[in-house]
Amino acid sequence: MDKVWDVIIVGAGPAGMCTAIQTAKHGLSTLVVDRQTEPGGQIFRSAGSSSMIGKLGKDYAAGLPLVKQFLNCGAQFEPGANVWDIAPDRVYYSQQGHSHFVRARQVVLATGAMERPVPLPGWTLPGVMGSGASDVLLKSAGLLPEGPVVLCGNGPLVLQAAVHMHEFNVPVSAVLLTGRMGNIMHAMKHASGILARPGYFLHGVNMAAKTMLHQKCVLGAHDVSISESEKGLQVHYATRSGKHRKLDASTVLLHEGVIPETRITRLARLRHAWDQKQRYWHVDADKWGQTSAPGLRTAGDIATVRGAAAAQAEGSLVGLDICRELGQLSLADRDREALPFLRIIKRCQALQPFLDEYFAPTPAMLQPHPDAIVCRCEELTAGHLGEVIREGSYSPNGVKAQARPGMGTCQGRICGQAVAEMIADAHGLSMENLPQYTAQPPLFPLRLGELVEMPSPSELM
Amino acid sequence: MFKQVSESTGKTVTIYFEGKPVQVEEGTTVAAAVLDPSHGWTRTSHGGQQRGPYCQMGVCHECLMNIDGVPNQQACLTVVAEGMQVRRQNGVPDFHQEDKNHG
Ligand SMILES: Cc1cc2nc3c(=O)[nH]c(=O)nc-3n(C[C@H](O)[C@H](O)[C@H](O)COP(=O)(O)OP(=O)(O)OC[C@H]3O[C@@H](n4cnc5c(N)ncnc54)[C@H](O)[C@@H]3O)c2cc1C
Ligand code: FES
Numbered sequence: 001m002d003k004v005w006d007v008i009i010v011g012a013g014p015a016g017m018c019t020a021i022q023t024a025k026h027g028l029s030t031l032v033v034d035r036q037t038e039p040g041g042q043i044f045r046s047a048g049s050s051s052m053i054g055k056l057g058k059d060y061a062a063g064l065p066l067v068k069q070f071l072n073c074g075a076q077f078e079p080g081a082n083v084w085d086i087a088p089d090r091v092y093y094s095q096q097g098h099s100h101f102v103r104a105r106q107v108v109l110a111t112g113a114m115e116r117p118v119p120l121p122g123w124t125l126p127g128v129m130g131s132g133a134s135d136v137l138l139k140s141a142g143l144l145p146e147g148p149v150v151l152c153g154n155g156p157l158v159l160q161a162a163v164h165m166h167e168f169n170v171p172v173s174a175v176l177l178t179g180r181m182g183n184i185m186h187a188m189k190h191a192s193g194i195l196a197r198p199g200y201f202l203h204g205v206n207m208a209a210k211t212m213l214h215q216k217c218v219l220g221a222h223d224v225s226i227s228e229s230e231k232g233l234q235v236h237y238a239t240r241s242g243k244h245r246k247l248d249a250s251t252v253l254l255h256e257g258v259i260p261e262t263r264i265t266r267l268a269r270l271r272h273a274w275d276q277k278q279r280y281w282h283v284d285a286d287k288w289g290q291t292s293a294p295g296l297r298t299a300g301d302i303a304t305v306r307g308a309a310a311a312q313a314e315g316s317l318v319g320l321d322i323c324r325e326l327g328q329l330s331l332a333d334r335d336r337e338a339l340p341f342l343r344i345i346k347r348c349q350a351l352q353p354f355l356d357e358y359f360a361p362t363p364a365m366l367q368p369h370p371d372a373i374v375c376r377c378e379e380l381t382a383g384h385l386g387e388v389i390r391e392g393s394y395s396p397n398g399v400k401a402q403a404r405p406g407m408g409t410c411q412g413r414i415c416g417q418a419v420a421e422m423i424a425d426a427h428g429l430s431m432e433n434l435p436q437y438t439a440q441p442p443l444f445p446l447r448l449g450e451l452v453e454m455p456s457p458s459e460l461m
Numbered sequence: 462m463f464k465q466v467s468e469s470t471g472k473t474v475t476i477y478f479e480g481k482p483v484q485v486e487e488g489t490t491v492a493a494a495v496l497d498p499s500h501g502w503t504r505t506s507h508g509g510q511q512r513g514p515y516c517q518m519g520v521c522h523e524c525l526m527n528i529d530g531v532p533n534q535q536a537c538l539t540v541v542a543e544g545m546q547v548r549r550q551n552g553v554p555d556f557h558q559e560d561k562n563h564g
Binding site: 035036037042049050051052055080082097114115117124125126127128129130132133134136137138140141142143144145146168170250251261376377379408409410413414444445 | 462463464465466467468470486488489490493496499500501502503506507508510511512513514515516517518519520521522523525531533535538540
């Protein structure tokens with residue numbers, strides 16, 4: 001137990017796996033922990049065991065060789081290990097009801113992103129879930145909704161879901177696309193970026209074309225809400241010309257893009273930056289993953305959401321630089337080995353401004369309807385929180401103290417950004433200057449007994 | 462509500478949702494296993510609203526259930542095991558009860 005690992009990596013998604021592959025290859029003792037029971041992260045969820053591996057296209061199939069390489073790379077993998085506190089040289093996690101404490105010379109947070117929670121009336125009803133959540137069920141359990149489905153949102157994952165529904169004969173009432181029509185004009189300013197990744201771009205165009213061809217698509221849908229009906233659920237929306245429409249559904253899938261899940265990095269008090277285009281906070285780290293805290297690095301979506309190819313390349317660079325820092329690689333060797341990964345990142349970076357503009361979130365979507373429950377845990381509506389904010393709350397922590405959003409079991413992961421967007425809008429503040437909810441350990445509710453049973457760090461030193 | 466589009470591996474386990482047996486594929490999470498038997502409703506909020514798993518990735522905590530007598534378990538992060546007893550969690554989680562059941 002008093003072993004000090006060279007490297008501990010939190011998260012076995014594409015980024016974390018690639019970091020581990022590099023550090024283990026260069027002889028560093030490497031521990032990887034992930035709360036999921038299998039490596040893969042979000043895009044490669046269950047790729048090592050899924051019977052869907054050959055059925056969901058090339059993007060997903062690419063996960064199988066990577067997962068195999070990771071499991072054979074020499075790093076120790078601890079599945080089902082949920083990290084609840086972190087410092088530059090140590091990690092605390094809970095696994096099967098018991099907590100553990102591990103130490104390392106370098107810690108890497110490759111903890112990924114989440115779907116942007118965008119509250120709307122009725123989004124708490126059973127039968128409504130994230131489109132990414134449905135993707136998880138498909139990859140890990142081979143499950144798809146029976147339908148009829150209403151898909152609603154903005155981003156490449158909406159198109160991917162629409163294509164999957166078509167391929168597996170799931171009836172879809174409609175795909176409500178909430179992106180702004182004007183986004184394409186802004187995106188075209190960055191059209192030269194397409195040349196950097198033509199294959200990736202065409203794959204996206206292909207998904208969009210299939211969606212348009214096979215599904216009833218509503219462009220510029222807004223004022224979306226969901227209610228219960230005799231048949232299950234009913235989705236209400238307004239068209240671009242302002243007409244109000246209704247659709248029946250048994251499952252409603254929502255998706256408004258992907259944002260870094262920064263609770264763990266805020267807990268570590270790392271410096272964050274605000275991305276104005278995609279509207280999210282992310283860790284401010286250099287290309288080697290070095291954050292504002294020496295010894296603590298980040299890799300993948302937690303730093304910037306750029307998809308699986310970039311996450312893998314970033315993870316590899318972080319691994320290589322750790323090898324340099326811990327004396328396994330000379331500077332020259334690190335730079336030589338880094339070259340192919342730097343090239344991949346350059347290509348991803350070139351296309352990213354186009355994608356960020358094209359799938360930019362719609363500002364009106366980010367200001368929830370007064371009836372929408374913003375804090376799902378404490379059941380607080382936008383109407384109520386809006387009053388508290390207008391009465392004179394200027395920060396998420398202030399609103400939290402007065403009205404309790406963020407005090408429930410999810411600890412503000414779901415309402416944090418929505419509350420901040422409401423404050424920024426109500427008081428004309430810029431998001432950049434708004435402090436987020438303060439994160440405290442443990443990162444999720446723990447049994448008291450579990451804490452008591454754990455050997456205290458001082459006993460281990 | 463949900464349908465299986467993958468072929469069965471033939472390896473199943475039996476779990477109990479609210480006391481009723483449910484046969485599910487080995488390796489499935491509890492959240493996936495009870496989607497249909499629960500009609501998507503796996504807990505009630507403290508105000509009595511029906512809720513179900515939203516994110517399937519350990520973030521939203523909407524999937525908190527009572528598993529083998531222990532409340533507050535994230536069903537989307539828990540894999541099924543033979544004979545597992547799974548129940549809806551109603552209202553505010555009771556942390557004392559949790560420690561008693563565990564200890
Ligand atoms: C629900 C969802 C579905 C997605 N589907 C796709 C897709 O189909 N195609 C696509 O191109 N992109 C998809 N994305 C985008 C995707 O995030 C990236 O493409 C890629 O997976 C990012 O890799 P990563 O390694 O940075 O993070 P991730 O793949 O997210 O991996 C992070 C890992 O860290 C673990 N973790 C997080 N916090 C903790 C903790 N406290 N303790 C222990 N472990 C922890 C997680 O369990 C996870 O396995 C999806 C994103 C989401 C949120
Ligand atoms: S479904 Fe969101 S935490 Fe389990």
